[in-house]
Amino acid sequence: MSYIQVEHLRKSYVVRKKREKGSLLREKSRIDALSDLSFEIGKGELVGYIGPNGAGKSTTVKILSGILTPDSGNVLVGGRVPWGSRKEYVRHIGVVFGQRMQLWWDVPILDSFSLLRDIYRISETAYQKRLAELTDALQLEDILRTPLRLLSLGQRMRAELCGSLLHRPELLFLDEPTIGLDSISKLALREFLRWENRENGTTILLTTHDMEDIHALCSRVMVLGHGQKLFDGDFSALLSRYDTVRTVLVRFEEETELPGIPSVSVSREGESLKLVYSPKELPTAELLERLRQTGTIREMTIQPQNIDHMIADMYEEMAL
Amino acid sequence: MKSYLTVFRLRLRMELQYRGAMLGGIICQMVFGLILIALYRALYASRPQTMPVESVVTYVWLQQAFFRMLLASDPDLTDKIRTGAISYDLCRPVNLYGFYYFRSLALKMTGSLMRAVPMLLFAAVLPAGWRIGLPSSIPGLILGICALALGLLCVSAIENINMGFTMRTLDSRGVQAMLNLLMTLLCGNILPLTLFPDSWQKVITLLPYAQLLDAPIRLYTGVYALSDAVRVLGVQVFWTILLVFFGTWLWRHNQKRLILQGG
Amino acid sequence: MDTIKLYIRSMGMLLKSQFQYPASFFMQTLAQLVMEGGEMLALILVIDRFGHLGRWEPGDLFFFFGIMSVTFYLTECFGRGITGAFPSMVRMGQLDTLLIRPRGIVTQVLCSAIDPRRITCIAVGTTALVIGSRLSAVRWTFAKAFLMAEAVSFGFLLILGLFMIEAIFCIHSVKSVELVNAVTYGGRSACQYPATIYPRPLRVLFTAFAPFALVLQVPAGYILDKPLFDWPAWTAFLCPLSGAVLFGVIYMLFQRAMHFYRSTGS
Structure with a gap:
């Protein structure tokens, strides 16, 4: 009991x-x-x-x-x-x-x-x-x-x-x-x-x-x-279940224009590019491959979604 | 003028929101009035005085009806002083004394009128010997109302002075309690000033506290003859002007001190 | 026994914390002195003008004033949890923290506040008692001293009980709390003088409902050798018990109110 x-x-x-x-x-x-x-x-x-x-x-x-x-x-x-x-x-x-x-x-x-x-x-x-x-x-x-x-x-x-x-x-x-x-x-x-x-x-x-x-x-x-x-x-x-979005911060050796990738939103953050994507639609490996083809990567981090965002998504989905 | 009307209206709305508390307060005040009158009637039964008991009864009811006027009326200001937020206000380049003076005037007027009307109605329908007496004469009533208005101007000035003093002390509750007692005793709220020893009355009626309610009540009941009116109102005006001047000086002094200290 | 020990320890601790601010404590105690001194001054002035009140001589009047003042302010001092602090405890949610402790609520409320500033009011009351007993030439006996202690103790319960009505109002979140002041502070004001001087409705109120007359004044009459009512002498020792009865009834109502609090939630 x-x-x-x-x-x-x-x-x-x-x-x-x-x-x-x-x-x-x-x-x-x-x-x-x-x-x-x-x-x-x-x-x-x-x-x-x-x-x-x-x-x-x-x-x-x-x-x-x-x-x-x-x-x-x-x-x-x-x-x-x-x-x-x-x-x-x-x-x-x-x-x-x-x-x-x-x-x-x-x-x-x-x-x-x-x-x-x-x-x-x-x-x-x-x-x-x-x-x-x-x-x-x-x-x-x-x-x-x-x-x-x-x-x-x-x-x-x-x-x-x-x-x-x-x-x-x-x-x-x-x-x-x-x-x-x-x-x-x-x-x-x-x-x-x-x-x-x-x-x-x-x-x-x-x-x-x-x-x-x-x-x-x-x-x-x-x-x-x-x-x-x-x-x-x-x-x-x-x-x-709610971990649907990841963020990649990438910095190339030289200024590079990123070719448009479907289902990825790109924004500039300082010298880095910020890419938000969904691993379900675009596997991480595939995204990395594309980036490597674009130019020489100097630095890169992958971040999982912030927990608070996930919880907010969850509350929203549960219609709270 | 418009802004004072707004204060008046806001206050009215606030009081109506707490009408339960207000009603409780009014009933409590009525019971206190009845108890005091019962006491004075018993005292008179055992030894009558030159001043008729009816006059004491009227005195008690008018005191109870306008009692609210005496209490510190502005919770915002007391809060600000307690938390120290007043120092921000004092640093602003506006006439703060004037602002709070008129604010307290408006608050006191609304607060006491809202209580006075039901109280006086109640006091008017009581059996003879307990009910509030009619004014001694029509001019007496008019002069009494004028004196009450002057009393209101005077009590706001006193309140601002009290606030001015409490601004200087870290913990104001002790000073506040002492000033409140002085107020209730010397206003005639604990014991009608007319029952104080005659020799004391000569001095006490000249003090500022006696100008708030005692002077208007005496004009209403006719203890002060109409021929005294000019002198009575003169004393009221004198104190009001003096207290406003002193208060303004005190607040300005506080302001300077604060600025020197750097807030 | 254990509860009394807890109460005494709590009081010790609260005193300690009050004395953390000596200047403020001193000022407030002084203010209390002036306040109760003002009340006594009013009595002196009444005596000065009227001399006596029916069959009650000045000494008797001082005695009645004193017994009320001592009892009332002892209650406000040691029962502050009920007489003063309770409404804010409900509002601030402190009542919830008391509910999660394995002790009675009334015990804990009483243990949570003390008001040592009232000491000066009690001193004024004691002075009035001494003056009254001198002026009226009271012949103190063991029985009278015992009755005095009995009256003050049951008076404590009576006043505590009356303030608990206010606490019950608070639990039911009734706004007209000031109404209760009519019997508490009103009772104190009125019964500074013997209740027999009042017209019938007030006399009944302070005898049957808020029995200040039974608990404090019948004993005072016995001590002064001037019975308040024409009752046999032994009734003086029985009458104060009405204070305990009133307290008991209101205590039960309070428990019911706590039950209500726990089932409605605020």
């Missing part, structure tokens, strides 16, 4: 429309945030959860973390119903909201941690052991006694992660954890998540708009749109 089981989940919100002129009552309309969503996640999996804004991602996370009760459907996480007995359930999960800090702003983060220890009723020995482990993995030693407000965004996010993992949750939800972080922080954060997933077997559900996060961390990805699951499977399989 899978660790997380979600069956036929439905949730709709009542939205008040703006009052129209002449009518006294405000019209209410229902918006389906989730319509018949089902999936399973095994213990220890690291799954990416993507979709455009308003697709229902955060509603799913809110339901799975026990904040929201769905209209209908079944959810079991480790054999427990999230909206059943809240206090018992949330002991086993951790949530990191990327833009919402849960640590205390004006006090040293170590003080925040020890308050979390009291909130989660963690025994002192277990707390010390876990804190040492996380401090080490997240490189927090130097900032433990610094108030949160004096930390950089990357340091804050690391402290937040530590705070939500102190009680050793079996399941961790991450909502946009790398938003606004610099590259070094992003890489360190991804490294840490891989470590936590591997060493402690923590199941991680990662919601993000940063496709690099997904690419680096998740083998499996779920795509949500209009409250429904549109794709569930291997991320690379998803990409290869």
